[in-house]
Amino acid sequence: MPNPTAAMLVIGNEILSGRTRDANMHHLAGEFTKRGIDLAEVRIVSDESAAIVEALTALKDRYDIVVTSGGIGPTHDDITADCVAEAMGVSIDVRDDARAILAEHYERTGKELNDARLRMARIPDGATLIENPVSAAPGFSIGNVHVMAGVPQVFQAMVASVLPTLTGGAPLLSQSIRVERGEGDIAGPLRELAEEFPDLSFGSYPFHENGIYGAHVVVRGSDGARVDAAVTQLAETFAE
Amino acid sequence: MPNPTAAMLVIGNEILSGRTRDANMHHLAGEFTKRGIDLAEVRIVSDESAAIVEALTALKDRYDIVVTSGGIGPTHDDITADCVAEAMGVSIDVRDDARAILAEHYERTGKELNDARLRMARIPDGATLIENPVSAAPGFSIGNVHVMAGVPQVFQAMVASVLPTLTGGAPLLSQSIRVERGEGDIAGPLRELAEEFPDLSFGSYPFHENGIYGAHVVVRGSDGARVDAAVTQLAETFAE
Structure with a gap:
């Protein structure tokens, strides 16, 4: 539901x-x-x-x-x-x-x-x-x-x-990672991940701090194991 | 305009x-x-x-x-x-x-x-x-x-x-005073003032701080002399 x-x-x-x-x-x-x-x-x-x-x-x-x-x-x-x-x-x-x-x-x-x-x-x-x-x-x-x-x-x-x-639903869980790359380098892998995990939502919130460009990538969903899996995969992708 | x-x-x-x-x-x-x-x-x-x-x-x-x-x-x-x-x-x-x-x-x-x-x-x-x-x-x-x-x-x-x-209008001027009375005691005089100064807008923003109840009353309008007049009258009303 x-x-x-x-x-x-x-x-x-x-x-x-x-x-x-x-x-x-x-x-x-x-x-x-x-x-x-x-x-x-x-x-x-x-x-x-x-x-x-x-x-x-x-x-x-x-x-x-x-x-x-x-x-x-x-x-x-x-x-x-x-x-x-x-x-x-x-x-x-x-x-x-x-x-x-x-x-x-x-x-x-x-x-x-x-x-x-x-x-x-x-x-x-x-x-x-x-x-x-x-x-x-x-x-x-x-x-x-x-x-x-x-x-x-x-x-x-x-x-x-x-x-x-009020009747709520499954609480929305979220995890985020900080990626110190331009959002334009994050966008491609993120789109692929969004396609692989259609039950989750992926947000990218760019920052510029002290000359460092990057984005906080947030993964949200009601299934904690799926959120974990996606964040792990994200971290591996951007560790390369 | x-x-x-x-x-x-x-x-x-x-x-x-x-x-x-x-x-x-x-x-x-x-x-x-x-x-x-x-x-x-x-x-x-x-x-x-x-x-x-x-x-x-x-x-x-x-x-x-x-x-x-x-x-x-x-x-x-x-x-x-x-x-x-x-x-x-x-x-x-x-x-x-x-x-x-x-x-x-x-x-x-x-x-x-x-x-x-x-x-x-x-x-x-x-x-x-x-x-x-x-x-x-x-x-x-x-x-x-x-x-x-x-x-x-x-x-x-x-x-x-x-x-x-962008084409702007007359800048909106505002002045505010802090009144340490319950908003319910401010409401009556404020309504009368709003009727007397129909060209201005009056806002009342209640606060509770350290046990003190009161409101910031804000007067806004594009005619500075009118805003001044209304705020002066407000201050006199609540000084009593």
Whole structure:
């Protein structure tokens, strides 16, 4: 059975403007790879309703799993929950269980549950809440879409909550070797190896460091013995 | 006149697998912002022909400028140039000017211009070459699509070559202040300010550090005096 496929939608003005560098995508990619879920596509869009709804609609129909990050806070530009409701064709309103979580959190921390914060209890109809152990305001899952916060610490906690509920595939194993030759000298033998091991994937990531040209060749597959065999053969080829 | 819009397409198996963390997107976002070009969307796809062609087709019709990174090296999984030709509806073959650049480079460095390396001289019909001062193999521009290498050092050099040829808008100016209050207390005043300054954009990026909750509030716009005015008003609001 092939591995489940996944996509990520980042609502990320701060990434598109160059203000911050992505951390959530990198985290999710690593977690999915360990569990045998193939992250096949990532889209980063700004906090405009039409862009979010269109991307969500495309991704949720195409992939088994969709994770979003960002846009579920209390400010006026936090519109992800409403966009998810629209894309899933369901209504959205403040929900009692989410409101109760917020009320308890803000009472404990001595802050007011004002109108802005109450926006974070808006949950699409039929969604399941995702716990937020850091700052209380929950994420949610609806259908195959999992909606998480953009703050990396919260995002990572939400990923940890949701991962055990997802059916993974065989974990993807990888091994890599460093070859100090130009990629153009690696390409021919690598193509032959890829033909000999059609069940594995071969990637070549060139580097130039201190005047040395080379590439990290990465072999990936779910069968450890096959990955071993291919890497051994690779090492022999380039030891000559 | 509104600023030109742009999209980036990353052909990035190594990013989707979690092996490496993006650097090119972050670089391009910063360069575009300085020049008043709005990076509106980024997509990251794997090195599968159908995925690349589909994303390119969607992005080139929607945005003024499209930049791709990755997939133009000599190995069997480097298929970007062929995908661009398909998406643009033109033919592709080894081109004499590109071959000459490679021939000179490999003669100088004492390496063979073998079949794998010659693949890097495959250029879609009608494209203009983008110089690669690092490792010779050129990128190219065709229509509104600019095709660049994925190695960060080469990508940055190619961006530097192409940027002067692009028409930018008014550079986006930004100022930010750090507010040590919960985002839920910032949201109300921020919404009012956003209504008072409809020509500016306001972003709020929450942080939790050493037990302190707060947000960096960023004000962006092309009129420096307006940005100043809004930030001054913000500072006064939160100084109370």
